[in-house]
Amino acid sequence: MPQPEYDVVIIGAGPAGSTTARFTAAAGLRTLLVDKRQELGAPIQCSGAISRHALEDVGIVPDDEFIHEAIYGFAIYDQTGERHVHDYRSLKPDEYGSGPGRKPLGYVVDRRRFDRYLLTQAERAGADTWLKTEGRGYTPTDDGGCTVHLRRYNQDIDVRARLLVGADGLQSQVGKWAGLQTHIKITELAGCLQFIVDRVETEGLLEIVTGHEWAPGGYAWVFPKGHGYAEIGLGVIATMTDKPARWHLDKFMTQSFFRERFADCRILEVQGGGVPLAAPLRTQYADNLILVGDAARHVNPITGGGLHTAVAGGKIAAGFITGHLEDGMPLRDGALRAYQDVWLDALGDKMWKLYGIKTDIFHNMNIRERDEQLYATMADYFSPTSEFKKI
Amino acid sequence: MSKQQPVLFNIGWNACINCGACVAICPQEAGFVSPFDTIAVDRPCDIACLLCEQICPVDTITHVPAPAPATQNGAGVR
Numbered sequence: 001m002p003q004p005e006y007d008v009v010i011i012g013a014g015p016a017g018s019t020t021a022r023f024t025a026a027a028g029l030r031t032l033l034v035d036k037r038q039e040l041g042a043p044i045q046c047s048g049a050i051s052r053h054a055l056e057d058v059g060i061v062p063d064d065e066f067i068h069e070a071i072y073g074f075a076i077y078d079q080t081g082e083r084h085v086h087d088y089r090s091l092k093p094d095e096y097g098s099g100p101g102r103k104p105l106g107y108v109v110d111r112r113r114f115d116r117y118l119l120t121q122a123e124r125a126g127a128d129t130w131l132k133t134e135g136r137g138y139t140p141t142d143d144g145g146c147t148v149h150l151r152r153y154n155q156d157i158d159v160r161a162r163l164l165v166g167a168d169g170l171q172s173q174v175g176k177w178a179g180l181q182t183h184i185k186i187t188e189l190a191g192c193l194q195f196i197v198d199r200v201e202t203e204g205l206l207e208i209v210t211g212h213e214w215a216p217g218g219y220a221w222v223f224p225k226g227h228g229y230a231e232i233g234l235g236v237i238a239t240m241t242d243k244p245a246r247w248h249l250d251k252f253m254t255q256s257f258f259r260e261r262f263a264d265c266r267i268l269e270v271q272g273g274g275v276p277l278a279a280p281l282r283t284q285y286a287d288n289l290i291l292v293g294d295a296a297r298h299v300n301p302i303t304g305g306g307l308h309t310a311v312a313g314g315k316i317a318a319g320f321i322t323g324h325l326e327d328g329m330p331l332r333d334g335a336l337r338a339y340q341d342v343w344l345d346a347l348g349d350k351m352w353k354l355y356g357i358k359t360d361i362f363h364n365m366n367i368r369e370r371d372e373q374l375y376a377t378m379a380d381y382f383s384p385t386s387e388f389k390k391i
Numbered sequence: 392m393s394k395q396q397p398v399l400f401n402i403g404w405n406a407c408i409n410c411g412a413c414v415a416i417c418p419q420e421a422g423f424v425s426p427f428d429t430i431a432v433d434r435p436c437d438i439a440c441l442l443c444e445q446i447c448p449v450d451t452i453t454h455v456p457a458p459a460p461a462t463q464n465g466a467g468v469r
């Protein structure tokens with residue numbers, strides 16, 4: 001049997017991979033999108049908050065299929081419970097709200113349904129989509145292309161491709177295959193735990209609680225989850241505490257200024273994950289390979305948000321790939337560096353700037369000052385006048 | 392790199408939430424993973440930095456010193 005041939009093979013059908021695939025397939029490139037999972041997005045390792053403009057910028061129509069709840073603003077707390085509220089329903093009542101002609105600021109999405117929806121869109125644009133298919137490695141070949149080694153339902157399959165896209169998330173192995181420096185420092189990876197709960201009231205706002213007392217090195221959050229549910233979670237940096245995230249979450253729920261609010265809550269789901277509060281990878285390309293999304297650490301180092309940057313990065317990657325392949329440009333020896341330059345220009349430079357701000361805060365060893373800085377930075381970050389509004 | 396003794400990781404599956412944080416922090420080369428998206432538990436880790444144990448949100452990774460590797464004739468190397 002001849003080997004299947006594609007222009008682009010994408011490993012990982014998260015938001016980054018599926019968005020890349022949708023755009024390359026729509027541009028007429030033969031696209032294969034693979035994911036090792038049986039159900040995309042599961043087990044959930046994400047809180048699912050994403051702005052409306054982030055969806056609209058990449059042509060994703062907000063759809064009930066994947067939306068848990070609409071969001072209208074933010075509440076940022078310091079460690080004592082003092083708070084800054086940016087509720088766009090009162091800041092810009094003509095634009096934001098639930099009434100006719102008004103829109104939400106963003107959404108909390110169900111990652112299981114969101115990821116499946118994005119895969120569907122890629123498939124409808126013409127991509128081949130294979131689940132239960134693990135990427136195992138790749139080999140650049142003499143003709144300038146590469147062979148991608150896959151394993152699907154226990155069967156080894158080699159596929160020919162011109163270009164491979166590593167969209168395999170935070171646990172990324174694809175970059176390692178090419179020998180890229182992908183290691184994250186322990187001081188820059190937040191260990192996170194979150195509970196979906198019943199009997200906790202929310203008000204259409206993403207609530208963010210700062211303070212070393214509750215989440216050393218990170219922050220805690222309370223998000224609306226639809227159907228009257230909420231999500232309570234936090235992330236901590238292991239070098240700033242000798243306790244696991246679970247211990248901190250328990251303390252936050254039982255001892256913080258929210259203890260009354262949480263007193264009656266019932267836990268419906270337990271989820272977790274790692275969030276890189278790190279800089280983007282310095283090198284996001286190798287022979288026949290580019291990385292996108294969490295695999296390239298395209299994550300906002302202040303908020304830990306990576307959904308917007310994953311879908312935006314997917315569109316950028318696809319635009320680059322389409323032009324590069326159509327022009328028959330080489331795929332070796334740094335020829336793909338142009339991808340990284342395009343990405344830096346569109347998103348990356350701002351992320352590096354945020355990384356600088358974040359690093360300055362956490363280099364301050366005085367906990368009280370650091371708490372104040374983080375609270376002020378977060379409050380400012382989510383304000384309508386923030387220069388980083390579109391990240 | 393480190394002079395640590397190789398270790399064999401053990402994951403308490405009852406507490407593990409398959410969050411993948413241990414894999415994300417792991418400095419091993421590609422493939423040091425289990426079928427459950429955690430770090431590998433079926434072969435020794437010679438780096439033994441134990442960062443995975445630190446990052447685990449539910450504190451469910453432990454380790455024992457790795458048994459001495461078998462040589463070709465099956466005898467342990469001391």
Ligand SMILES: Cc1cc2nc3c(=O)[nH]c(=O)nc-3n(C[C@H](O)[C@H](O)[C@H](O)COP(=O)(O)OP(=O)(O)OC[C@H]3O[C@@H](n4cnc5c(N)ncnc54)[C@H](O)[C@@H]3O)c2cc1C
Nearest residue numbers: 012014015016036046047048049135169273293294306307
């Ligand atoms: C607790 C937590 C809360 C978060 N909350 C938010 C939030 O509220 N808002 C926000 O914007 N971001 C949030 N994030 C970050 C966000 O989840 C990620 O940035 C986002 O999922 C990155 O998307 P991705 O497509 O790059 O990777 P992923 O979503 O991780 O997708 C990678 C895909 O690749 C597949 N894969 C991996 N290896 C292989 C392989 N070898 N072969 C085949 N398939 C493979 C996986 O199965 C997976 O489907 C949160 C993260 C965590 C941990």
Ligand code: SF4
Nearest residue numbers: 407408410411413447
């Ligand atoms: S970090 Fe802990 S909970 Fe997460 S996958 Fe690894 S062992 Fe399981």
